[in-house]
Amino acid sequence: MTGRLLACALALLSAAQPVNAGPQSFDLDLHVPPVIADSTAPTKCTVTYVIADLANNDLYAARMRIDPAETDSPVHNRLPCPPDMPPRVGLRALDVCVSRSGESKYCVFADMSRGFEQRPDIHNTAENASRCASDKASDIGVACWMSGKLSVCNVACADSPQDALVRARARCEDKQQHDCPITATVPVSGP
Protein backbone atom coordinates (compact mmCIF):
# COMPACT_ATOMS: atom_id res chain seq x y z
CA MET A 1 0.00 0.00 0.00
CA THR A 2 2.77 2.40 1.07
CA GLY A 3 4.80 1.62 -2.02
CA ARG A 4 1.82 2.16 -4.30
CA LEU A 5 1.03 5.55 -2.73
CA LEU A 6 4.62 6.73 -2.95
CA ALA A 7 4.85 5.55 -6.57
CA CYS A 8 1.68 7.47 -7.31
CA ALA A 9 3.04 10.61 -5.65
CA LEU A 10 6.35 10.33 -7.50
CA ALA A 11 4.52 9.89 -10.78
CA LEU A 12 2.57 13.09 -10.09
CA LEU A 13 5.77 14.91 -9.20
CA SER A 14 7.50 13.81 -12.37
CA ALA A 15 4.42 14.80 -14.37
CA ALA A 16 4.79 18.31 -12.96
CA GLN A 17 8.47 18.54 -13.93
CA PRO A 18 8.10 19.80 -17.51
CA VAL A 19 6.01 22.68 -16.19
CA ASN A 20 8.74 23.61 -13.73
CA ALA A 21 11.60 23.20 -16.15
CA GLY A 22 10.32 25.55 -18.86
CA PRO A 23 10.22 29.31 -18.55
CA GLN A 24 7.36 30.28 -16.29
CA SER A 25 4.58 32.50 -17.42
CA PHE A 26 4.34 35.49 -15.15
CA ASP A 27 0.93 36.40 -16.42
CA LEU A 28 -1.14 33.91 -14.50
CA ASP A 29 -4.26 36.07 -14.49
CA LEU A 30 -4.66 35.57 -10.79
CA HIS A 31 -6.08 39.08 -10.36
CA VAL A 32 -4.78 39.40 -6.84
CA PRO A 33 -2.16 41.90 -5.71
CA PRO A 34 1.21 40.24 -4.98
CA VAL A 35 1.43 41.84 -1.55
CA ILE A 36 -1.58 42.51 0.59
CA ALA A 37 -0.79 45.12 3.21
CA ASP A 38 -2.80 45.42 6.38
CA SER A 39 -4.05 48.99 6.05
CA THR A 40 -5.21 49.02 9.65
CA ALA A 41 -1.80 48.08 11.08
CA PRO A 42 -0.17 50.91 13.07
CA THR A 43 2.55 52.89 11.29
CA LYS A 44 5.99 51.74 12.39
CA CYS A 45 8.53 54.38 13.35
CA THR A 46 10.41 56.08 10.53
CA VAL A 47 12.70 59.03 11.12
CA THR A 48 13.40 60.91 7.89
CA TYR A 49 16.34 63.29 7.51
CA VAL A 50 16.63 65.78 4.66
CA ILE A 51 20.23 66.02 3.46
CA ALA A 52 21.54 68.58 0.96
CA ASP A 53 24.26 67.92 -1.61
CA LEU A 54 25.75 71.37 -2.18
CA ALA A 55 27.85 70.29 -5.18
CA ASN A 56 24.90 69.10 -7.25
CA ASN A 57 22.14 71.10 -5.57
CA ASP A 58 20.31 67.85 -4.72
CA LEU A 59 18.14 67.03 -1.71
CA TYR A 60 17.87 63.51 -0.28
CA ALA A 61 15.26 62.12 2.09
CA ALA A 62 17.16 59.54 4.14
CA ARG A 63 14.57 57.29 5.77
CA MET A 64 15.49 55.34 8.90
CA ARG A 65 12.99 52.69 9.97
CA ILE A 66 13.34 51.70 13.60
CA ASP A 67 12.10 48.37 14.90
CA PRO A 68 9.52 48.67 17.68
CA ALA A 69 10.20 47.36 21.16
CA GLU A 70 7.90 44.58 22.34
CA THR A 71 6.39 46.93 24.90
CA ASP A 72 5.60 49.71 22.39
CA SER A 73 1.94 50.44 21.82
CA PRO A 74 0.53 52.70 19.11
CA VAL A 75 -0.93 56.14 19.80
CA HIS A 76 -3.37 57.33 17.12
CA ASN A 77 -2.32 54.25 15.14
CA ARG A 78 1.36 55.30 15.11
CA LEU A 79 4.06 53.36 16.93
CA PRO A 80 6.34 55.62 18.97
CA CYS A 81 9.77 56.74 17.81
CA PRO A 82 12.73 57.11 20.20
CA PRO A 83 12.70 60.60 21.76
CA ASP A 84 16.41 61.04 21.03
CA MET A 85 18.34 59.99 17.97
CA PRO A 86 21.97 58.93 18.43
CA PRO A 87 24.44 60.91 16.26
CA ARG A 88 25.36 57.73 14.37
CA VAL A 89 21.92 57.65 12.76
CA GLY A 90 22.40 61.20 11.48
CA LEU A 91 25.85 60.24 10.18
CA ARG A 92 24.35 57.32 8.25
CA ALA A 93 21.83 59.76 6.79
CA LEU A 94 24.71 61.93 5.59
CA ASP A 95 26.33 58.82 4.08
CA VAL A 96 23.37 58.53 1.70
CA CYS A 97 24.66 61.74 0.11
CA VAL A 98 28.42 61.20 0.60
CA SER A 99 28.37 57.84 -1.18
CA ARG A 100 26.64 59.41 -4.18
CA SER A 101 28.42 62.73 -4.40
CA GLY A 102 31.90 61.45 -3.59
CA GLU A 103 32.79 64.47 -1.43
CA SER A 104 31.78 64.51 2.23
CA LYS A 105 32.28 68.28 2.54
CA TYR A 106 29.39 68.90 0.13
CA CYS A 107 26.85 66.91 2.16
CA VAL A 108 25.11 68.77 4.98
CA PHE A 109 21.85 68.67 6.95
CA ALA A 110 19.20 70.67 5.13
CA ASP A 111 18.12 72.95 7.97
CA MET A 112 20.60 75.78 7.62
CA SER A 113 21.42 78.75 9.80
CA ARG A 114 21.23 82.37 8.68
CA GLY A 115 24.39 83.29 6.81
CA PHE A 116 24.91 79.73 5.55
CA GLU A 117 25.62 81.14 2.10
CA GLN A 118 28.69 82.88 3.56
CA ARG A 119 30.02 79.75 5.29
CA PRO A 120 28.43 76.74 3.62
CA ASP A 121 29.53 73.89 5.87
CA ILE A 122 27.89 71.36 8.15
CA HIS A 123 28.59 73.39 11.31
CA ASN A 124 26.04 75.91 10.09
CA THR A 125 23.29 73.29 9.88
CA ALA A 126 21.05 71.67 12.52
CA GLU A 127 20.78 67.89 12.62
CA ASN A 128 17.75 67.81 14.92
CA ALA A 129 15.79 70.35 12.86
CA SER A 130 16.49 68.44 9.64
CA ARG A 131 14.46 65.38 10.60
CA CYS A 132 10.87 64.39 11.28
CA ALA A 133 9.60 61.34 13.15
CA SER A 134 6.53 59.46 11.96
CA ASP A 135 4.93 59.39 15.43
CA LYS A 136 4.73 63.19 15.38
CA ALA A 137 4.32 64.06 11.69
CA SER A 138 3.28 62.45 8.43
CA ASP A 139 5.12 64.84 6.09
CA ILE A 140 8.45 66.63 5.94
CA GLY A 141 8.75 69.87 3.99
CA VAL A 142 11.69 71.93 2.75
CA ALA A 143 11.76 75.56 1.61
CA CYS A 144 14.77 77.29 0.07
CA TRP A 145 16.02 80.49 -1.46
CA MET A 146 18.78 80.67 -4.03
CA SER A 147 22.01 82.45 -3.24
CA GLY A 148 23.56 82.33 -6.69
CA LYS A 149 23.66 78.60 -7.46
CA LEU A 150 23.46 77.58 -3.80
CA SER A 151 20.13 76.53 -2.24
CA VAL A 152 19.76 77.80 1.32
CA CYS A 153 17.01 75.81 3.01
CA ASN A 154 15.03 75.05 6.13
CA VAL A 155 12.93 72.05 7.12
CA ALA A 156 9.60 71.56 8.93
CA CYS A 157 7.34 68.68 9.99
CA ALA A 158 3.54 68.56 9.75
CA ASP A 159 0.57 66.28 9.33
CA SER A 160 -0.15 67.09 5.69
CA PRO A 161 2.01 67.96 2.67
CA GLN A 162 0.41 71.41 2.44
CA ASP A 163 1.10 72.16 6.10
CA ALA A 164 4.66 70.91 5.81
CA LEU A 165 5.28 73.32 2.92
CA VAL A 166 3.65 76.26 4.71
CA ARG A 167 5.64 75.61 7.88
CA ALA A 168 8.93 75.07 6.05
CA ARG A 169 8.44 78.28 4.11
CA ALA A 170 7.55 80.23 7.26
CA ARG A 171 10.59 78.82 9.06
CA CYS A 172 12.88 79.61 6.14
CA GLU A 173 11.58 83.16 5.72
CA ASP A 174 11.79 83.81 9.44
CA LYS A 175 15.27 82.36 9.82
CA GLN A 176 16.83 83.52 6.58
CA GLN A 177 15.03 86.86 6.22
CA HIS A 178 14.49 86.03 2.57
CA ASP A 179 11.55 84.95 0.46
CA CYS A 180 11.78 81.13 0.18
CA PRO A 181 9.78 80.18 -2.92
CA ILE A 182 11.46 76.86 -3.73
CA THR A 183 9.71 74.10 -1.86
CA ALA A 184 9.31 70.34 -1.74
CA THR A 185 7.74 67.73 0.49
CA VAL A 186 7.75 63.95 0.96
CA PRO A 187 5.89 61.60 3.31
CA VAL A 188 7.97 60.80 6.40
CA SER A 189 7.25 57.09 6.12
CA GLY A 190 8.01 57.09 2.42
CA PRO A 191 6.05 55.81 -0.54
Added chain:
Amino acid sequence: MGPRRIAMLLMLAATQAWAQPAPPPVPAPPAATGSGKRILLPPPLRWDNVMLSYRPALQQTATDFATLTGGLAFGMAPAALNALLPEPYPKPSWSDLALANEYPGEVRFFGVPIGSAGALRMNLTACTGARGYVVFLFNANGLLRLSYRLIGDKTCPDTNEAAQEIFARYVALGQGVATSVRYRTGNTQVVDITDPTAGYLTSVHWNQGGN
Protein backbone atom coordinates in the same frame (compact mmCIF):
# COMPACT_ATOMS: atom_id res chain seq x y z
CA MET B 1 3.87 10.01 9.68
CA GLY B 2 1.80 7.60 7.63
CA PRO B 3 2.45 6.84 3.96
CA ARG B 4 -0.82 8.47 2.91
CA ARG B 5 0.23 11.69 4.64
CA ILE B 6 3.70 11.58 3.03
CA ALA B 7 2.14 11.14 -0.40
CA MET B 8 -0.27 14.02 0.23
CA LEU B 9 2.55 16.32 1.34
CA LEU B 10 4.59 15.40 -1.72
CA MET B 11 1.67 16.22 -3.98
CA LEU B 12 1.03 19.51 -2.20
CA ALA B 13 4.70 20.44 -2.50
CA ALA B 14 4.66 19.69 -6.21
CA THR B 15 1.55 21.83 -6.69
CA GLN B 16 2.97 24.77 -4.73
CA ALA B 17 6.15 24.73 -6.77
CA TRP B 18 4.45 25.94 -9.93
CA ALA B 19 1.33 27.62 -8.59
CA GLN B 20 3.23 30.52 -6.99
CA PRO B 21 4.43 33.21 -9.38
CA ALA B 22 7.84 34.68 -8.67
CA PRO B 23 7.57 37.72 -6.42
CA PRO B 24 7.63 40.87 -8.55
CA PRO B 25 10.71 43.06 -8.27
CA VAL B 26 10.47 46.07 -6.00
CA PRO B 27 9.50 48.98 -8.26
CA ALA B 28 11.76 51.99 -8.17
CA PRO B 29 9.85 54.66 -6.29
CA PRO B 30 9.66 57.97 -8.12
CA ALA B 31 11.43 60.92 -6.59
CA ALA B 32 9.07 63.30 -4.88
CA THR B 33 8.67 66.78 -6.25
CA GLY B 34 7.35 70.01 -4.87
CA SER B 35 7.14 73.40 -6.49
CA GLY B 36 10.47 73.54 -8.20
CA LYS B 37 12.53 71.23 -6.03
CA ARG B 38 13.04 67.48 -6.22
CA ILE B 39 13.75 65.30 -3.21
CA LEU B 40 15.65 62.13 -4.05
CA LEU B 41 14.48 58.97 -2.32
CA PRO B 42 17.16 56.38 -1.64
CA PRO B 43 15.91 53.07 -0.20
CA PRO B 44 15.34 53.19 3.57
CA LEU B 45 17.53 51.60 6.23
CA ARG B 46 16.14 49.43 8.96
CA TRP B 47 17.60 49.84 12.47
CA ASP B 48 17.22 47.62 15.48
CA ASN B 49 15.28 49.01 18.42
CA VAL B 50 18.35 50.40 20.21
CA MET B 51 19.76 51.77 16.95
CA LEU B 52 23.09 49.99 17.13
CA SER B 53 22.91 48.13 13.85
CA TYR B 54 21.15 48.60 10.53
CA ARG B 55 20.57 46.91 7.22
CA PRO B 56 18.68 47.75 4.02
CA ALA B 57 14.94 47.78 4.69
CA LEU B 58 14.15 46.55 1.16
CA GLN B 59 15.33 43.36 -0.49
CA GLN B 60 16.65 44.55 -3.85
CA THR B 61 18.47 42.44 -6.38
CA ALA B 62 19.99 42.56 -9.86
CA THR B 63 16.46 41.96 -11.15
CA ASP B 64 15.49 45.45 -9.97
CA PHE B 65 18.41 46.87 -11.92
CA ALA B 66 17.43 44.88 -15.01
CA THR B 67 13.82 46.05 -14.71
CA LEU B 68 14.92 49.67 -14.60
CA THR B 69 17.41 49.42 -17.46
CA GLY B 70 15.55 47.26 -19.96
CA GLY B 71 17.42 44.06 -19.14
CA LEU B 72 21.00 45.14 -18.38
CA ALA B 73 23.15 43.27 -15.89
CA PHE B 74 26.64 44.00 -14.63
CA GLY B 75 29.09 41.47 -16.03
CA MET B 76 27.28 41.35 -19.38
CA ALA B 77 29.48 40.95 -22.49
CA PRO B 78 29.54 43.86 -24.99
CA ALA B 79 27.74 41.84 -27.68
CA ALA B 80 24.99 40.72 -25.29
CA LEU B 81 24.40 44.27 -24.12
CA ASN B 82 24.49 45.56 -27.68
CA ALA B 83 21.74 43.12 -28.64
CA LEU B 84 19.41 44.87 -26.16
CA LEU B 85 19.85 48.30 -27.72
CA PRO B 86 17.24 49.54 -30.20
CA GLU B 87 20.04 50.87 -32.42
CA PRO B 88 22.99 48.53 -31.89
CA TYR B 89 26.59 49.71 -32.03
CA PRO B 90 28.17 48.49 -35.30
CA LYS B 91 31.29 46.76 -33.89
CA PRO B 92 30.83 45.54 -30.32
CA SER B 93 33.70 43.00 -30.32
CA TRP B 94 36.27 43.49 -27.53
CA SER B 95 39.20 44.30 -29.82
CA ASP B 96 37.19 46.91 -31.71
CA LEU B 97 36.20 48.83 -28.60
CA ALA B 98 38.18 51.94 -27.64
CA LEU B 99 40.29 52.02 -24.46
CA ALA B 100 39.05 54.15 -21.58
CA ASN B 101 42.33 55.72 -20.50
CA GLU B 102 41.10 57.12 -17.20
CA TYR B 103 40.98 53.62 -15.69
CA PRO B 104 43.91 51.57 -14.46
CA GLY B 105 44.06 48.23 -16.29
CA GLU B 106 42.18 47.44 -19.46
CA VAL B 107 38.74 49.02 -19.62
CA ARG B 108 37.04 49.41 -22.99
CA PHE B 109 33.87 51.20 -23.99
CA PHE B 110 31.35 52.14 -26.59
CA GLY B 111 28.65 54.76 -26.48
CA VAL B 112 25.27 55.50 -28.03
CA PRO B 113 23.37 58.80 -28.31
CA ILE B 114 20.95 59.13 -25.44
CA GLY B 115 18.11 59.58 -27.90
CA SER B 116 18.63 56.04 -29.17
CA ALA B 117 19.33 54.38 -25.81
CA GLY B 118 15.83 52.92 -25.48
CA ALA B 119 14.78 52.21 -21.89
CA LEU B 120 17.99 53.81 -20.64
CA ARG B 121 16.62 57.18 -21.70
CA MET B 122 14.34 56.88 -18.65
CA ASN B 123 11.47 58.78 -20.34
CA LEU B 124 13.24 62.07 -19.74
CA THR B 125 11.19 65.24 -19.84
CA ALA B 126 14.09 67.69 -19.38
CA CYS B 127 16.46 68.55 -22.26
CA THR B 128 19.70 66.58 -22.57
CA GLY B 129 21.59 68.54 -25.22
CA ALA B 130 21.89 67.23 -28.77
CA ARG B 131 25.22 65.49 -28.06
CA GLY B 132 24.19 63.67 -24.88
CA TYR B 133 25.17 60.00 -24.85
CA VAL B 134 25.38 56.86 -22.72
CA VAL B 135 28.74 55.10 -22.44
CA PHE B 136 29.05 51.40 -21.58
CA LEU B 137 32.35 50.50 -19.94
CA PHE B 138 33.64 46.93 -19.76
CA ASN B 139 36.58 45.15 -18.20
CA ALA B 140 37.50 41.49 -18.59
CA ASN B 141 34.54 40.57 -16.34
CA GLY B 142 31.99 42.33 -18.54
CA LEU B 143 29.87 45.45 -17.99
CA LEU B 144 31.41 47.55 -15.26
CA ARG B 145 29.63 50.88 -15.55
CA LEU B 146 27.14 52.85 -17.57
CA SER B 147 27.84 56.53 -17.72
CA TYR B 148 25.40 59.20 -18.83
CA ARG B 149 27.13 62.27 -20.23
CA LEU B 150 24.82 65.21 -20.89
CA ILE B 151 26.58 68.05 -22.66
CA GLY B 152 25.11 71.54 -22.57
CA ASP B 153 24.70 73.32 -25.88
CA LYS B 154 22.85 76.28 -27.39
CA THR B 155 19.45 74.61 -27.33
CA CYS B 156 19.99 73.16 -23.85
CA PRO B 157 22.60 75.16 -21.97
CA ASP B 158 21.90 73.46 -18.63
CA THR B 159 21.51 69.67 -18.51
CA ASN B 160 21.39 69.56 -14.71
CA GLU B 161 17.66 68.85 -14.58
CA ALA B 162 17.95 65.92 -16.98
CA ALA B 163 20.90 64.53 -15.03
CA GLN B 164 18.90 64.84 -11.82
CA GLU B 165 15.92 63.11 -13.43
CA ILE B 166 18.08 60.17 -14.51
CA PHE B 167 19.92 60.08 -11.19
CA ALA B 168 16.63 60.02 -9.24
CA ARG B 169 15.70 56.74 -10.92
CA TYR B 170 18.94 55.05 -9.94
CA VAL B 171 19.07 56.50 -6.41
CA ALA B 172 16.01 54.36 -5.64
CA LEU B 173 18.27 51.32 -6.02
CA GLY B 174 20.47 50.49 -3.06
CA GLN B 175 24.22 50.97 -3.40
CA GLY B 176 24.53 47.19 -3.05
CA VAL B 177 22.71 46.73 -6.36
CA ALA B 178 24.11 49.62 -8.40
CA THR B 179 26.38 52.40 -7.17
CA SER B 180 25.06 55.73 -8.44
CA VAL B 181 27.18 58.89 -8.43
CA ARG B 182 26.68 62.21 -10.15
CA TYR B 183 29.03 65.10 -10.81
CA ARG B 184 29.82 67.83 -13.32
CA THR B 185 32.90 68.20 -15.49
CA GLY B 186 33.21 71.20 -17.81
CA ASN B 187 29.78 71.76 -19.32
CA THR B 188 28.85 68.08 -18.96
CA GLN B 189 26.63 66.54 -16.31
CA VAL B 190 27.72 62.97 -15.58
CA VAL B 191 25.69 60.20 -13.94
CA ASP B 192 27.75 57.05 -13.34
CA ILE B 193 26.07 53.75 -12.48
CA THR B 194 28.68 51.23 -11.44
CA ASP B 195 28.85 47.56 -10.51
CA PRO B 196 29.01 47.58 -6.69
CA THR B 197 31.69 44.86 -6.82
CA ALA B 198 33.99 47.06 -8.93
CA GLY B 199 36.04 48.10 -5.87
CA TYR B 200 38.40 51.03 -6.37
CA LEU B 201 37.25 51.51 -9.98
CA THR B 202 34.05 53.03 -8.54
CA SER B 203 35.96 56.16 -7.57
CA VAL B 204 37.31 56.83 -11.09
CA HIS B 205 35.70 59.93 -12.56
CA TRP B 206 35.66 61.05 -16.16
CA ASN B 207 37.02 64.49 -17.00
CA GLN B 208 35.73 66.29 -20.03
CA GLY B 209 38.68 66.89 -22.33
CA GLY B 210 41.07 65.36 -19.82
CA ASN B 211 41.09 61.70 -20.82
